Amino acid sequence: xxxxxxLASSWRAIRTHKMRSALTMxxxxxxxxxxxxxVGLGLGTQKDVSEQIAALGSDLLIVSPGSSTDESGMRGxxxxxxxxxxxxxxxxxxxxxxxxxxxxxxxxxxSLSLEYGESNWTTDVTGTSTSWPEVxxxxxxxxxxxxxxxxxxxxxVIVLGAETAEELFGTTSVVGQEVTIDGEAxxxxxxxxxxxxxxxxxxDDIAVVPMTTMVERLDDSGNSESVDTxxxxxxxxxxxxxxxxxxxxxxxxLHGIASADDADFTVEVQDSLLDAATSVYEKLTVLLTGIAAxxxxxxxxxxxxxxxxxxxxxxxxxxxxxxLGAAPANIRNQFLIEAMILGLSGGAVGVIIGVGLALALPSxxxxxxxxxxxxxxxxxxxxxxIGAIFGxxxxxxxxxxxxxxxxxxx
Amino acid sequence: MTVITRxxxxxxxxxxxxxxxxxxxxxxxxxxxxxxxxxxxxFPGEYVAIxxxxxxxxxxxxxxxxxxxxxxxxRYVLAGEDVSQMDEVxxxxxxxxxxxxxxxxxxxxxxxxxxxxxxxxxxYAGVAPAERRERAMVALQRVGLGxxxxxxxxxxxxxxxxRVAIARALVTEPAIVLxxxxxxxxxxxxxxxxxxxLDDLHAEGSTIVLITHESDVAARAGTVYNVTDGxxxxxxxxxxx
Numbered sequence: 001x002x003x004x005x006x007l008a009s010s011w012r013a014i015r016t017h018k019m020r021s022a023l024t025m026x027x028x029x030x031x032x033x034x035x036x037x038x039v040g041l042g043l044g045t046q047k048d049v050s051e052q053i054a055a056l057g058s059d060l061l062i063v064s065p066g067s068s069t070d071e072s073g074m075r076g077x078x079x080x081x082x083x084x085x086x087x088x089x090x091x092x093x094x095x096x097x098x099x100x101x102x103x104x105x106x107x108x109x110x111s112l113s114l115e116y117g118e119s120n121w122t123t124d125v126t127g128t129s130t131s132w133p134e135v136x137x138x139x140x141x142x143x144x145x146x147x148x149x150x151x152x153x154x155x156x157v158i159v160l161g162a163e164t165a166e167e168l169f170g171t172t173s174v175v176g177q178e179v180t181i182d183g184e185a186x187x188x189x190x191x192x193x194x195x196x197x198x199x200x201x202x203x204d205d206i207a208v209v210p211m212t213t214m215v216e217r218l219d220d221s222g223n224s225e226s227v228d229t230x231x232x233x234x235x236x237x238x239x240x241x242x243x244x245x246x247x248x249x250x251x252x253x254l255h256g257i258a259s260a261d262d263a264d265f266t267v268e269v270q271d272s273l274l275d276a277a278t279s280v281y282e283k284l285t286v287l288l289t290g291i292a293a294x295x296x297x298x299x300x301x302x303x304x305x306x307x308x309x310x311x312x313x314x315x316x317x318x319x320x321x322x323x324l325g326a327a328p329a330n331i332r333n334q335f336l337i338e339a340m341i342l343g344l345s346g347g348a349v350g351v352i353i354g355v356g357l358a359l360a361l362p363s364x365x366x367x368x369x370x371x372x373x374x375x376x377x378x379x380x381x382x383x384x385x386i387g388a389i390f391g392x393x394x395x396x397x398x399x400x401x402x403x404x405x406x407x408x409x410x
Numbered sequence: 411m412t413v414i415t416r417x418x419x420x421x422x423x424x425x426x427x428x429x430x431x432x433x434x435x436x437x438x439x440x441x442x443x444x445x446x447x448x449x450x451x452x453f454p455g456e457y458v459a460i461x462x463x464x465x466x467x468x469x470x471x472x473x474x475x476x477x478x479x480x481x482x483x484x485r486y487v488l489a490g491e492d493v494s495q496m497d498e499v500x501x502x503x504x505x506x507x508x509x510x511x512x513x514x515x516x517x518x519x520x521x522x523x524x525x526x527x528x529x530x531x532x533x534y535a536g537v538a539p540a541e542r543r544e545r546a547m548v549a550l551q552r553v554g555l556g557x558x559x560x561x562x563x564x565x566x567x568x569x570x571x572x573r574v575a576i577a578r579a580l581v582t583e584p585a586i587v588l589x590x591x592x593x594x595x596x597x598x599x600x601x602x603x604x605x606x607x608l609d610d611l612h613a614e615g616s617t618i619v620l621i622t623h624e625s626d627v628a629a630r631a632g633t634v635y636n637v638t639d640g641x642x643x644x645x646x647x648x649x650x651x
Contacts, residue, residue: 005533016521320517323478324578325506325534327499404478407517 001329015100017310024306025346027299028386032379033349033357035292039375040358042285043367049277052203060135061101061232061244062268063251064090082226083264086211087128089230089255097250100243101236105135106227108214114168114207115180121167125158125181125207126216135233143175143190146210150189154212158186161206162194179207184217244269299346300386302369307339307394309399318398319406328399335395336388343387347380354379423490425585425617426452426475430484433470433640437552444470446640447484452586452619457612459620459631467640469590472621476588477505489585506534510579510587514594516571518563518578524550525559528578535582553607569600576594586617593627605630 013080026205065083089106092098108127113120132138133145158179165172165188168179177188186209195203215224234243248260248267255264310319318331355376358369411524415648418605433445444467452458462468474478474486477493480501489508496504510531511517519526525546532542553573563571572592579587589608609630612618620631628634636643 001534002536002538005539009533012521123537316517317519320519321534322502323476323505323511323517324531325502327502327534328501330502345483402479404473407478407513 001326004335006330006337010121010334010341013310013314013334013338014341020306020310021342021345024084024303024342025349028296028343028346028383029299029301029350031292031296031299031386032347032356034295035289035379035382036354036371036375037361037369038288038292039285040354040369040371041367042281042288043370043372044362045284046278046281047370048368049281059234059236059239059240061234061247063088063230063232063247064266064268065226065228066264066266082223083228083255084230085225086215086227087225088251089227091250091254092230092247092378097336098232098243099247100235100239100246101133101232102283103135105129105132105231105233106211107132107229107231108211108219108227110214110219110221112181112207112218114164116168116177119168121164123161123164123205123207125209125214126217127209127211127219129211132231132232133210134139135231139193141191141193142173143188145208150202151210151212154210154216156184156186156213157189157210158216159190159192160188161192161202161204163202163208163308167205179260181218186213192224216266235303240269296382296386300390302317303339303342303387305388307335307391308397310338311394311398314398315401315406318401319403319408322401322403323407331401332395332399335398336391338392339395340384340387343383343385343391344380345381346387350383351376351379422454422637424453424483424487425456425489426450426619427487428474428484431471431481431538432483433467433479433488434482444640445474445481448637448642450642452617454617455612455615455629457608457618457620459622459628459634460637461622461625461628461634462637466579466637467619468623468637470640471637472588472590472619475586475619476509476511477501502534506531507582507608508523508580508585510584512572512575512579512587512589512592516563516568516575516595517570518574520563521561523560524555524566524574524577524597527563527574528581531578531582546577546581549581550574552580553577563570567600569603572596574602575609576604576611577590580611580616586619587611588619588621590621592620593622595625601627611637614626 013068063084084106086106089104091106092101105128109124112125113122114125130145130148130151133140141162142161143159145159146155149155150157160174160179162172165174169177172191173187174191176184179188180186192204192206192208192231209218222257232243232247234240244267248263251265251267252258252260252263259262321331322328355371358371361367362369425608428448428450431445431448431450432443433582435442435444441623446467448471460471470479474481477488477496477539481494484494485492491504491508493504495502518524519530522530525543528546528549529542532545537545547556547559548557553576555570555573555577558566558570558574563574566574576587579589585607592608593604596604605627608618608620612632618631620628624629
């Protein structure tokens with residue numbers, strides 16, 4: 001029997017039972033579409049997180065109060081969570097002690113209510129130094145960041161995130177306007193360009209003021225020296241680990257701690273965050289893919305079911321074909337190819353639906369879905385494979401039918 | 411009717427040669443002997459009818475002759491080939507090349523046109539599409555259905571369907587046409603039609619084996635074998651025309 005005739009024969013059998021073939025394919029369609037979607041969603045989320053972390057700066061050290069080596073999370077004599085000070089930040093900025101650090105920006109944040117006319121908006125107001133835009137890799141949309149003079153004087157100036165400006169003023173072009181925090185009037189000197197979101201918190205809902213302004217006029221925590229975080233930007237990503245060691249050594253020295261194990265601060269490298277996030281999302285992708293694979297398995301069992309029914313129903317046809325000279329292999333191949341065509345068509349339709357949803361869903365869900373070409377090709381191959389694997393048993397049964405019994409079947 | 415005896419020397423080699431043909435079925439512990447030693451020779455151009463009541467073993471004999479089943483013991487030589495020891499694949503090939511089946515229920519595939527049905531044995535023989543379309547068309551014209559080649563079985567009458575089946579049996583130019591109760595599902599008009607067609611084929615030189623339980627159908631054949639309890643009763647009986 002010629003291969004083209006074999007293919008034509010299988011194709012005709014599928015077309016003869018359109019409804020049944022469509023329903024059989026449905027299982028594969030759902031399975032493949034969910035594989036495409038879940039893999040895409042996993043990859044997309046991974047990409048989002050990577051970008052957010054990269055946006056923070058890949059050559060960045062984050063120094064936080066408290067120790068990660070202690071189970072309580074805190075250590076030291078300055079009081080819980082207040083072990084980092086402005087003095088630390090100034091020392092870190094020294095080129096002698098930390099030659100591999102390019103810039104240092106301490107942050108002291110407080111959730112405060114901003115007012116403009118009738119509207120008010122509560123956001124994290126951060127006090128910091130002039131090197132903040134450089135260290136945090138942020139650009140300005142309008143105006144400029146506050147100056148060294150502003151920082152030294154504790155000037156009444158504020159830089160708003162795009163979202164914060166939008167919420168307060170209904171527009172982002174607000175340079176020169178005035179906002180009030182706890183009765184203190186502050187002039188908006190700049191608006192930050194959008195940077196997206198980092199997990200739960202938006203990087204665009206933020207207000208930045210000079211550290212002096214924060215400490216002297218806005219913060220009422222009573223501890224004027226302590227800071228929440230010190231960001232140290234390494235001279236380059238190659239010097240990141242050197243900068244990390246220098247930072248640790250300097251802070252241990254300043255805090256009078258002998259062993260790094262007793263440190264009352266934590267120095268984190270951005271890369272390790274990236275690695276951790278990547279590994280989490282790889283696990284997530286594996287999990288989602290596992291679920292989708294289960295859906296495919298169910299689809300495959302559906303194919304086997306229908307093929308078995310089909311063999312029973314077409315017993316007479318099989319008998320006739322055998323009487324006319326079809327060898328067992330001819331019959332087996334016909335059913336096997338039928339199952340594979342069902343798998344292929346189901347896979348193709350599933351890929352189309354999966355890609356369609358991948359294009360449509362991000363606008364609804366707000367998450368990125370990455371459609372990987374490799375995943376699509378693998379999906380279709382897997383669909384055909386499932387057709388073949390689950391078609392083997394029904395095809396073997398069809399091939400084994402004795403022609404006389406088959407012909408006699410009413 | 412007269413009992414005939416043949417001189418094997420004065421005719422061509424037999425198309426069918428059965429010797430000591432036995433077929434035993436096993437159902438659990440019960441053995442059933444369907445064929446109990448049949449000897450039979452059928453020569454090219456003969457028109458043979460095999461008659462017998464149901465349960466006589468004539469269906470078993472038809473399955474053996476059609477290479478649909480194999481003997482428990484004995485020998486079956488078809489067109490010079492010993493098919494009694496053949497495996498399934500070789501039997502399929504033997505059916506394809508040597509036998510043209512005509513069944514009581516026509517057994518046409520409803521998804522194929524008349525032409526497609528007639529082409530089917532050639533598909534399994536691996537004949538190229540152009541050639542098999544031409545040969546199938548010739549076969550359809552031979553049974554007078556050249557104008558119905560594109561019709562599906564559902565659009566044809568019972569008699570026409572059986573004629574398509576006859577065309578399908580002829581298309582491979584088989585050693586024998588094996589017709590199993592070919593008129594069992596037909597009205598009297600179509601019965602005459604189909605039997606007339608078998609007569610014509612016989613006149614044109616085809617070897618025909620007809621299995622039936624109707625004596626008036628058997629009367630068309632040149633030779634009648636009576637099967638009872640898995641054995642021939644008497645030798646072949648020549649019908650006086």
